[in-house]
Amino acid sequence: MIGPKPAEGALTYAPIAPEDLPRGLTDAQAPGHYRLEPGPPDRWFDYVVGPHSWKAWLFPARQKLFSADRTAAGFDLTAHEDPYPPTAFFGVRACEIAAIEVQDRVFDNGTFADDGYARRRAATLIVAVNCARAAETCFCAAMETGPRARQGYDLALTELATGTGLLLEIGSDRGAAVAARLALPPADPARQVEARAVSDRAAATQTRRMPQDVAARLSANPEHPQWDDVASRCLSCANCTLACPTCFCSDVEEVTDLSGAHAERWRSWDSCFSIDFTHVHGGPVRRSTRSRYRQWMTHKLSSWHDQFGTSGCVGCGRCIAWCPVGIDITAEAAAICKGGPP
Ligand code: SF4
Ligand code: SF4
Incomplete structure (x- = not known):
């Protein structure tokens, strides 16, 4: 239990x-x-x-996915659960x-x-x-x-x-x-x-609300000045994504022993706030805190609907309480929905 x-x-x-x-x-x-x-x-x-x-x-x-052991003919893979x-x-x-x-x-x-x-x-x-x-x-x-x-x-x-x-x-x-x-x-x-x-x-007793048209307004406002405002406060620490019960991003890494005879693949939680999360040939795609915060919030409240047919936010409030600088997703959504094109 x-x-x-x-x-x-x-x-x-x-x-x-x-x-x-x-x-x-x-x-x-x-x-x-x-x-x-x-x-x-x-x-x-x-x-x-x-x-x-x-x-x-x-x-x-953090989960081990599989291991590989060197053999005379190559290597054997063993799935891990x-x-x-x-x-x-x-x-x-x-x-x-x-x-x-x-x-x-x-x-x-x-x-x-x-x-x-x-x-x-x-x-x-x-x-x-x-x-x-x-x-x-x-x-x-x-x-x-x-x-x-x-x-x-x-x-x-x-x-x-x-x-x-x-x-x-x-x-x-x-x-x-x-x-x-x-x-x-x-x-x-x-x-x-x-x-x-x-x-x-x-x-x-609940006082916080999410704007009705938040999904459409966020996707219509990628250049809203509020993204700069929130980026000036956000530490890009990733607390919000790790505390969030729906965030699911992960990374995989290979580890080997010193002899090179045994290797393992591990999967661990990652976050769209970590700069290496979008690292591709030439460097990371989302280099600024502004772009990473915008990615997180527009995915959660807008493009999640296109991908999974639901909001990525369930209103638990963890990202508000556990943000070290107290950024409030409902306040940021309201600020963006108030200005900019519909
Ligand atoms: S309030 Fe929404 S975005 Fe924030 S942690 Fe809860 S589910 Fe995630
Ligand atoms: S917890 Fe707050 S400061 Fe940290 S990345 Fe999320 S919004 Fe930014």
Whole structure:
């Protein structure tokens, strides 16, 4: 079971036992700011998303793909797959289910299918938690991905008013098989209404919005002066892409032992913010921070629709909280949509 685990001042996703679930914690988030803090002591799920996302388990940050060993006749190739036993993701938020579904389109789409991703995905049970509060950086309601999970889960929990329990919903046959092993009474209609109200209240506190016509406006404004403005603040550090649950760029590297008898190919996360990401004959294509930020945001919010039929942003707010200079993707999108050609 992978679930929320406090580590180094933040909530991470790591192997946990049921008794390890953190209780009585909340988080304070703002542009460039994240603090894990004591919350109401009896509440189980009053924090939201931290710097980790589930992609670290479905699309690991560093993976060995294959190895090659020298033989008398040439070399032998051996494909490598890390073990991935049947796994439960516990505490998946609605925006995170949406992010997993975005990555499904990237990694499991037939044309560029990633067998390892498909294998890990099929072996994963998703236990969702519907959010009862939103962080200041959340905008899932505007992206229509949350705060209540509508699909894509096996089981979903809603924490009702303190002391009144949890509502469990079943989303799949696998979830039903797990729920059948629990001696639970059927939920009465009042509790079902209350569960919906819990998420509605969390949605109502969200203040950030994404402009309606953002995809068209971004692609129509490649020379908007706001790109220079944001480039003057952006450090090109890549935090936003590494924290983002949908970003999927990677690099491959070959490593050899000193004897030259054994070599391995590894895949690791990369970012469109790293200058070498577009290195081709003659040097990198995107040399300026302006061009790299523009690439990231226009891909995420505009050309992702052309490529994958969906936005690349689910409104989780991680890139806002974990940007060291507090750049806010919703504010940048609004600034570009306000000026320039339609
Ligand atoms: S772009 Fe930012 S808000 Fe959107 S999914 Fe990625 S990290 Fe979350
Ligand atoms: S937008 Fe922020 S997090 Fe992203 S590369 Fe620039 S400084 Fe780093």
